Amino acid sequence: MFSDYLSMQVPMEFINFYPMLISLTYSVLLVLLSFFIYFKTKDIFEISKNKSLEYFRLAFLFLGVSNLIQIFLYFLRVDSSFRIFEKLSFDLVLFFNLLTLIYLTYSMFSHRVKKLSENKLLPFIFSGFIILLKNYFPNSRLIPLLFGLLLGLYFIFLFFISIFKYFKYSKKKKLHSIYLIYILLFISMFFSNVLEAFAIVLPIVSSIIYLLGVFAFVFLSMKVLKDLVI
Numbered sequence: 001m002f003s004d005y006l007s008m009q010v011p012m013e014f015i016n017f018y019p020m021l022i023s024l025t026y027s028v029l030l031v032l033l034s035f036f037i038y039f040k041t042k043d044i045f046e047i048s049k050n051k052s053l054e055y056f057r058l059a060f061l062f063l064g065v066s067n068l069i070q071i072f073l074y075f076l077r078v079d080s081s082f083r084i085f086e087k088l089s090f091d092l093v094l095f096f097n098l099l100t101l102i103y104l105t106y107s108m109f110s111h112r113v114k115k116l117s118e119n120k121l122l123p124f125i126f127s128g129f130i131i132l133l134k135n136y137f138p139n140s141r142l143i144p145l146l147f148g149l150l151l152g153l154y155f156i157f158l159f160f161i162s163i164f165k166y167f168k169y170s171k172k173k174k175l176h177s178i179y180l181i182y183i184l185l186f187i188s189m190f191f192s193n194v195l196e197a198f199a200i201v202l203p204i205v206s207s208i209i210y211l212l213g214v215f216a217f218v219f220l221s222m223k224v225l226k227d228l229v230i
Contacts, residue, residue, distance in 0.1 A: 022210050024074050026188075027067040029214055033221060034064030037181070055107035055117070056178050059100050066096035091131050098127035101154065107178070108161055159186040181221060188217045 037060045045053050070093055102123040106113055116122065134147060159182075166179035191210075 020074065024071065025210070025214065027070045027074075029218070030067040031064050031071065033218070034060040034067070038064065051114075051117070052107050052110040052178065055103045055110060059103035059107055062096045062099040062103065066093050066100060069093050069096065091135070094134075095127050095131055098130055099123055101151070102126065104158060104182070108158065108165065108182070155186060155189065159183070162186065184217060184221055191217075 038057050041053065041057050045057060069089065073089055073093065076089070106117050106123075110117070134143060162179045162182040166183060
């Protein structure tokens with residue numbers, strides 16, 4: 001996610017085919033998986049009314065939307081007229097990525113953010129404010145790099161929180177599966193970002209390893225989702 005934001009700052013002539021292919025494949029995977037999770041967990045949420053599960057579903061909804069837009073951006077970049085809408089489109093992707101991050105946080109800390117989460121508009125206001133703040137420094141290269149780094153560090157923080165909560169909850173509880181899905185998601189994001197970087201030096205090897213990783217990620221996710229689908 002945060003690597004997509006950084007890649008938006010890189011001119012097209014420096015984008016290698018294989019890293020772009022890996023990133024595009026991963027975006028397609030996330031779109032399919034995210035919408036699958038969102039719609040397939042509808043019944044269990046309506047029965048349980050669990051707030052953590054509600055935010056879990058919204059996180060994957062916005063993750064799917066952001067990656068869907070990202071897919072369109074990959075194909076629109078070849079059109080010179082796209083440059084007119086480029087900045088607006090990138091800000092839109094970032095907006096939904098921030099919403100994903102907020103609802104991931106809500107899901108993991110649902111009891112601690114109970115009062116904060118009552119304001120349904122707050123995530124949208126906060127995301128919009130961050131984008132406006134970023135655009136206040138249009139000519140700065142340091143701000144995008146710093147912002148991407150902060151996002152990366154926060155994802156690492158959430159990753160370790162997911163591991164902690166996964167072992168905290170009993171295997172009989174539904175939340176146990178939620179945190180395992182988060183762990184798989186964070187590992188796959190890290191895996192994708194690393195291979196995307198290595199694809200510049202070892203394109204074919206990185207692509208093969210990545211495809212194997214994709215199949216493993218899908219297989220494990222489907223097994224875990226069985227506990228959340230009724």
